[in-house]
Amino acid sequence: MRSVVCEELGSVVVRDTAPVEPAPGQVVVAVEAAGVNYVDGLFVQGRYQIKPPLPFVPGSEIAGTIVAAAPGVTEPPVGTRVLAMCGLGGFAERIALAAASVVPIPAELDAARAATFTQSYCTGLFALRERGGLRSGETVLVLGAGGGVGLAAVQIATALGARVLAAASSAEKREAALAAGADAAVDTSSEDVKTAARAWSPGGVDLVYDPVGGRLADPALRSLREFGRYLVIGFASGDIPSLPLNQVLLRNRTVTGVDWGAWSGARPLEQRALLEELLAMVADGRLAPVAPRTAPLESAPAVLDDLLGRRVVGKVALTP
Numbered sequence: 001m002r003s004v005v006c007e008e009l010g011s012v013v014v015r016d017t018a019p020v021e022p023a024p025g026q027v028v029v030a031v032e033a034a035g036v037n038y039v040d041g042l043f044v045q046g047r048y049q050i051k052p053p054l055p056f057v058p059g060s061e062i063a064g065t066i067v068a069a070a071p072g073v074t075e076p077p078v079g080t081r082v083l084a085m086c087g088l089g090g091f092a093e094r095i096a097l098a099a100a101s102v103v104p105i106p107a108e109l110d111a112a113r114a115a116t117f118t119q120s121y122c123t124g125l126f127a128l129r130e131r132g133g134l135r136s137g138e139t140v141l142v143l144g145a146g147g148g149v150g151l152a153a154v155q156i157a158t159a160l161g162a163r164v165l166a167a168a169s170s171a172e173k174r175e176a177a178l179a180a181g182a183d184a185a186v187d188t189s190s191e192d193v194k195t196a197a198r199a200w201s202p203g204g205v206d207l208v209y210d211p212v213g214g215r216l217a218d219p220a221l222r223s224l225r226e227f228g229r230y231l232v233i234g235f236a237s238g239d240i241p242s243l244p245l246n247q248v249l250l251r252n253r254t255v256t257g258v259d260w261g262a263w264s265g266a267r268p269l270e271q272r273a274l275l276e277e278l279l280a281m282v283a284d285g286r287l288a289p290v291a292p293r294t295a296p297l298e299s300a301p302a303v304l305d306d307l308l309g310r311r312v313v314g315k316v317a318l319t320p
Contacts, residue, residue: 034320
């Protein structure tokens with residue numbers, strides 16, 4: 001079978017690799033789409049806190065069809081369309097996974113949308129509701145709103161009854177955020193985020209959703225109203241900001257860390273319930289995941305480079 005392999009840090013190649021067989025308790029999934037996430041690029045660059053031994057196959061999120069199962073494994077049955085978070089190994093034609101870790105896909109999701117759903121949407125709901133306490137009628141500033149994580153946050157905040165100001169650096173990304181349900185957009189390449197947010201929501205916004213970090217963090221923090229909450233999602237800009245703590249103290253603001261990955265790994269039953277809730281929101285029409293751009297496995301080097309360079313609008317899925 002074909003796989004994308006990282007043989008040395010900083011690059012990947014497509015290789016023929018050994019076929020996979022199900023170990024006890026496992027199923028084999030024929031991968032129809034593999035979501036490309038920022039963390040995959042960090043793994044390849046050697047910049048993630050977990051550093052797998054070389055060589056390894058990146059790819060943390062897949063969707064496909066179960067084609068084989070270990071003896072005694074009957075659920076989900078062979079032939080079921082499923083999605084899964086796999087950590088590593090997703091950029092391949094097939095992958096063996098624990099049967100308990102795969103989740104059936106609702107009919108409303110095709111493989112490409114399913115393969116780009118879990119990380120972005122689970123992060124969004126966990127951050128906005130569980131960590132940020134978002135309430136209907138509140139206002140949210142979403143940074144990096146044209147990326148996959150940002151677009152998911154826009155949709156989830158809207159579904160929870162909030163009003164959303166989308167912040168993005170290009171017209172294409174802002175248009176994508178508005179199409180996903182944002183009420184307004186700010187151009188981070190030419191406008192001051194604090195000024196724009198306070199003009200849009202007099203007194204400031206209730207909540208900031210920040211997967212970007214860098215230079216936008218300070219003005220975003222200052223855009224918060226009294227008792228406003230700042231959610232630290234990640235640092236896609238590559239720069240971890242230093243926030244002025246006097247601005248946290250003033251007006252009783254709160255800065256909250258969001259590590260969905262660690263939370264979900266430590267609480268698999270709660271994570272399963274969170275994901276199933278989100279899939280139910282898709283099934284009843286409250287969420288409509290944006291179709292990702294698709295590319296063959298051979299495009300993995302260029303896709304990862306574009307992702308790390310923040311040139312991707314929405315999400316990308318590799319299609320073995």
